Amino acid sequence: MKKSEKAAGSVANFVDERTGAAAWAKKNLTKVFPDHWSFMLGEVALYSFIILLLSGTFLTFWFNPSQNDVVYKGAYQPLSGISMSEAYASTLHISFDIRGGLLMRQIHHWAALIFVAAIIAHLLRVFFTGAFRKPRELNWIIGVGLLTFAIVEGFLGYSLPDDLLSGTGIRIAEAIIQAIPVVGTYIAFFVFGGPFPGAVFIPRIYIVHVLLLPGLFLALITVHLMLVWYQKHTQYPGPGRTNKNVVGYPLMPVYMAKAGGFFFVVFGITSLLGALASINPIWLYGPYTPGQISAGSQPDWYMGWLDGLVRMAPNIETHAFGHTISWNILAPGVIIPGILFTGMALYPFIESWLLNDKLEHHLLDRPRNNPNRTALGAMSLAFILVALINGGNDLIATHFKSSINDIMWFSRIGILVIPPITFVITKRICLALQRKDREIVLHGRESGRLVMMPHGEFVEVHTPLDKYDTYKLASHPQPKALEIPTHDESGVRVKRPLVNKLRNRLSRAATEQVAAPSGDELHELEHH
């Protein structure tokens, strides 16, 4: 036995005699993971979270979450002698006096942008492939929760330096809290310790940002990963892949090397971004004061759609019985995001109800093979994109020399019109792609080779697919629409006939698709 093997053996012996983990560890080290590039999106989110923990810890060693006034006397000359909060001054100190400080700040900010982007990309992958279906609904809900907390965490994070831009964001957040009927004013006064801005919000959001939310992330991510592990990963449909097996590579060594290596790749790219691409140069904004503002104020991208909704909201307030209700703030800032996120969290249950589908699903859908769901996802994306574009309407207006009023009107109309159009177009595209798949399975791929027939006609030779590709393109499920009767045999109306009718109608839309070629059809064609 080699020396290293002996050492490993004695460590394993030590652990096993105290935990009995040998059988468990063996089982898990040989665990199989399916391979696909889109399964890396969630990994990117996980790795950026680790990068955020590491770089964030570095920043806490120097950041001073205090709103006490100090006169700046640091290395950055243009702000020398200016009165500012200790939070802002210590952020300048990190940026200009600590070696690697600015790099860490930039890595932290870039990692936060990537974190939210990766969560959303991962969520889209899970949605469009139907990975959220039973038994994974719980993990979907945890994911929606993680996205929500990530957006809040990011917002609190970029509010900490107490610069002019971040303070403006806090001011807007305060106005949204204040707009909540009945209790809003009280909540705002409790959160800010009195009238805006007060001297407590930086220390308070600091503890939420570095302790409360990261703790919540750790707990939720742990459960999220444990469920992935226990339920085993989903896999794309294909030859040899069934709902009862999982085909892929074992954790040790292939996945350890790939996933571990990928962490370093993500960290490396984030570092290069931090080195090369300047982000949030707070020294250019100056310290926060509520009486000033810079034109072109923009939140980070994951808040941009919310800001865009607020910008396009019609200016409606209710003034009655001595009270004011600001629909222009509540609708875009609270009600619409609330509906969006609740609908998103409940979607797995809505879909299973529509199809009366109680089965476990471990095989993913190709997006085209569920045209209705794909169209719904594209529609939601279109909604968010119009809102996001409107969130940058001032910058679009100045960069493209167009009228801000025109852009706003485009968004106001577009947010109502573009999503439904997107739905219809996406559904048509999916059905067309399905038709194309069917065509290829039944008639083969165009080879580009033209042959002249004896009677002078030209035809193109089609190459038939091999059995693997045929199976891949023709094996997807063909769910049927519900046909819940609204009347029983004797013609008496059953309970809740309207609900049944609606459910039938919706399930017809949800199951609309081009029939996959059957073996019989294929067989028939092969013989004529």
Next chain:
Amino acid sequence: MSENLESDKELSGKIPDPGIHPHVLRAADVDPKAEKRAEKKVAILFALSGLGTLLFIWGFVGFTNNNSVVFLPILGEVQTSQLILGCGLGIALLMIGLAAVQWARQLMPDNEVIAQRHEFRSSDEARADFVSTVKERAGSVQLGRRKLIKRSIGFSLGLIGIVPILSLRDLGPLPRKQLEETDWSKGIRLMTDPGKQPIKPEDLEVGSVVQVMPELSGDASLEQVAKDPVLLIRLRPADFNLNAERLSWTYNGIIAFSKICSHMGCAVALYEQQTHHLLCPCHQSTFDVTRAAKVIFGPAARPLPQLPITVDSDGFLVAASGFLEPVGPSFWERNSNKKI
């Protein structure tokens, strides 16, 4: 659990599953030279990572001045120290990652493995056993028989819920009338901000705009800066389109509005001299100065509150009264139909 949805079975003649693709050997599996090449490639990547770390060390020791910057095409100016440290760190990490991934892809076994899934639902027996155990154990507590305990538990747990809510009470004071008050009242001088100088009407040219604060005993706190700022704008009196009351709040073509946006409290900082429009940079609410800051575009629902102004005996501009409505964003208790 069936392989697909139930309806699938009704399809005649499913296309048979041919099973997973046969394994294809890679170059490194069959050619010892290719294997050596792949090994070298991985080793070179690891070595490059070491060079990245050396670059980081050089940047850390050699560049202590964070003020020096270099200009990068497209990307703009970046700190020299940040550039070198970040590139060093980035290369060091990226190369480790690429080496590990290359190692896995080219040299580690790439045979696909098939593992079986198990159904999550427990057997009927286990489920029935679980239910009867829970029933038996819960029954042994005899909560239904012990009415007194049942009620007192409800009482104590319900009451203790008040503690976390009540203990947060001192997070802040009650709002009372604070959102309706500013430091403006009758006779308070308008002082330039910055500068803190009183202003005479003749100091303002037609078309000019000045930010003012009320005359305060000391420096303004941030809470005062969040509610007191006022924009002073001078127009030709003929440009006004105001009713008699609002016109009487102006002085010789000088009109004063709260600078705090009535939408979400941002500073309404952009004034367009030609059109007499005030624009809030946050959400683009646009106010027409000539018509008492009426909202002509954007999400704001109310005009900016107007401050009545006049001159005192020394000829300096003063407030003729405080604001007659609360400044800043709306809130539940705001009575928008009544003057303060």
